[in-house]
Amino acid sequence: MTANAVLNPEPSPNDDVSPGASTMVRLIRESWAVVEPHTEEVAQFFYGMLFSLSPATRELFPVNMEVQRSRLLRALVHFIQMVDRPDELLPFLHQLGRDHRKFGVVADHYEAVGTALLAAIKKYAGDTWTEDVEHAWAEAYTVMASAMTEAAANDEGPAWYTGKVIHHERISWDVAVVRVQPDQPVPHQPGQYVSIEVPQRPRLWRYLTPANAPADDGILEFHVRSVPGGWVSRAIVGHSALGDQWRIGAPMGRLSVDRHSERSVLMIAGGTGLTPMRAILDELAQYGNNPQVQVFYGGRTREDLHDLENLQRLAMSNPWLTITPVLENDPDAQGAEHGTLADAVTRHGSWSEHDVLVSGSPAMIRGTVSRMLVAGTPLDRIHYDPFTLD
Numbered sequence: 001m002t003a004n005a006v007l008n009p010e011p012s013p014n015d016d017v018s019p020g021a022s023t024m025v026r027l028i029r030e031s032w033a034v035v036e037p038h039t040e041e042v043a044q045f046f047y048g049m050l051f052s053l054s055p056a057t058r059e060l061f062p063v064n065m066e067v068q069r070s071r072l073l074r075a076l077v078h079f080i081q082m083v084d085r086p087d088e089l090l091p092f093l094h095q096l097g098r099d100h101r102k103f104g105v106v107a108d109h110y111e112a113v114g115t116a117l118l119a120a121i122k123k124y125a126g127d128t129w130t131e132d133v134e135h136a137w138a139e140a141y142t143v144m145a146s147a148m149t150e151a152a153a154n155d156e157g158p159a160w161y162t163g164k165v166i167h168h169e170r171i172s173w174d175v176a177v178v179r180v181q182p183d184q185p186v187p188h189q190p191g192q193y194v195s196i197e198v199p200q201r202p203r204l205w206r207y208l209t210p211a212n213a214p215a216d217d218g219i220l221e222f223h224v225r226s227v228p229g230g231w232v233s234r235a236i237v238g239h240s241a242l243g244d245q246w247r248i249g250a251p252m253g254r255l256s257v258d259r260h261s262e263r264s265v266l267m268i269a270g271g272t273g274l275t276p277m278r279a280i281l282d283e284l285a286q287y288g289n290n291p292q293v294q295v296f297y298g299g300r301t302r303e304d305l306h307d308l309e310n311l312q313r314l315a316m317s318n319p320w321l322t323i324t325p326v327l328e329n330d331p332d333a334q335g336a337e338h339g340t341l342a343d344a345v346t347r348h349g350s351w352s353e354h355d356v357l358v359s360g361s362p363a364m365i366r367g368t369v370s371r372m373l374v375a376g377t378p379l380d381r382i383h384y385d386p387f388t389l390d
Contacts, residue, residue: 118137196247277357302327
């Protein structure tokens with residue numbers, strides 16, 4: 001694949017899906033089904049090939065590549081899931097292109113990325129890798145790279161924003177609330193997430209979602225749980241200090257609520273996955289008329305629902321809002337439903353007339369969405385963002 005092919009792609013399939021585009025989607029998905037059991041090896045081979053083809057790119061990434069490899073795979077899976085839905089795929093790629101500016105990625109890097117990606121997939125696709133499959137992946141990557149480079153080139157904002165930690169409160173042994181004052185407003189919408197880099201973990205970016213709607217003072221509030229193996233989350237919870245300078249990447253994500261829709265809203269949040277919902281509710285609370293919103297807020301025990309009291313106070317003054325706590329491993333607790341979030345939500349039916357927002361760990365999202373689809377919730381009513389883990 002040449003740089004010319006990457007940077008000057010064939011027309012993107014934005015119109016009705018043509019037979020050629022349909023064939024491309026089928027070939028990509030069929031070959032990925034063979035590759036997917038080897039995703040860890042694919043990621044390792046990809047980065048090894050990339051750093052061999054373009055040694056300068058190694059300086060763009062952290063010493064520990066484990067988190068970065070998992071993000072590559074999630075991005076690939078998300079791309080494959082949406083490859084035949086350009087109305088959703090292209091905005092995702094545009095956000096990804098703007099976000100990658102923070103790494104120092106430039107257009108010339110995309111040729112090496114494309115070559116390494118196709119080589120990694122080919123290596124593990126075995127006999128399913130044919131000339132037609134290679135063409136399909138090359139065409140798909142061309143669309144991906146074109147969308148990302150175009151968005152990056154057209155973004156007039158900074159590659160990242162700088163913010164100072166002005167508040168750090170450890171509210172439990174594994175959860176902290178951190179407030180950051182950016183040096184200029186970060187143009188995020190309620191429900192969007194940002195990538196952050198902290199001084200304790202240079203070049204190791206983590207995605208976090210502000211728990212508040214955009215405020216006049218520009219302050220961003222983050223609720224962070226220290227997760228096993230989470231280099232960045234453990235550093236934030238245990239070692240953040242007032243005055244720390246954070247880097248903040250471009251806002252991403254599409255979780256939102258249409259206040260003018262006639263459909264009610266179901267929010268499903270696990271642990272600190274509540275933050276995008278909390279930001280949206282913070283915004284809705286500024287208005288008198290809103291859709292009916294039902295929130296299922298889940299954790300293993302009552303202690304995991306760190307923001308439940310604030311949510312319940314918000315519901316007391318906003319009749320359009322209902323809060324249902326869900327506890328997976330706290331059978332003696334009163335005033336809550338019990339079981340997993342998927343159990344609790346599907347007990348109440350299919351929610352087929354609701355717009356559904358889901359946020360939490362990837363495993364929680366996968367399990368909940370799968371159960372809801374079986375229960376009869378239409379796929380196009382379910383919304384979630386792909387990057388949620390340390």
